[in-house]
Amino acid sequence: MTKWLFLFVSLAFSAMSIAKEKTIDLNKFAQEYFEKMVATQSPNATAKELEVYLALLKEDVGHSHLPWETDDARLPDGKQAMRKGMTFYLGAHTHYQAELLDVFTFNQSAVAIRYKNDAKGIHPQNNQAIAYSQVMMEVLEIEDGKVAVIRKYHE
Template sequence: MKKVFVLFLTLLFSSALLADDAPIDLDALAKLYFEKMIATQSPTATKKELEAYLALLADDVGHSHLPWVTDDSRLPSGKEDMRQGMTFYLGAHTDYSAELLDVFTFNQSAIAIRYKNHAKGIHPQNNQPIEYSQTMMEVLEIEDGKVAVIRKYHE
């Protein structure tokens, strides 16, 4: 009886481990990431939208946004650093729109999204009007179902 019970527990435990290794739908994750990310750029964005976006990121997320942020090192404070930086710019846009152009997925480790965006607003640091339109590519490294590294490139 003990052997049957041990066998049962072993099967139950191993099936639970296998379930955690199920492939992630990277295409769906890319679209969700884009949706949550652009919501943080809306003129009406609040901390609620910011936290929904940050929930997709690893705690030690690395981030680069060339040419302004060049170091994408993963630090324990990565998500908190993103929170602070993004909170500073929250609500700075008076107009924002974005269109997802392409999604590329690479095995279970990376996503690239390409999109066009247009923004208009007041820069919170110098109170000067800003307006830009650009095509961006973000390369996202995925680890344990979370975005571990973000690399932003301008076309």
């Protein structure tokens, strides 16, 4: 009898814990993500802005940015790989401006942001001038309140 009572109480507490799982406001999360991502593209961006942005991501975050990065597999060093790649380009822009156009939410599992950005700068690898204006869509898969997968698309 004691075993059954213990089992029942354990199941009841487990069910209550699952029911109390924190839900996040994905619209607010999308705004925060956008603002922190834009800060990393600023001409005066530093490792500080980069770390604030990276704090929104899971350690094993997956990332694709077609056509350059096509594999969005989640690997244990996903955040570290993003840190390395983003650090290489940090401060490359002499001008960066972005405008959030749309936010689309999908229950508690995903959010998509659509934005327009304009940038000018010097490519850090070949020292060539760069300039672009584009509309982007980022689909963010959310897990435990953090970004688990980022998929970037150009319009």
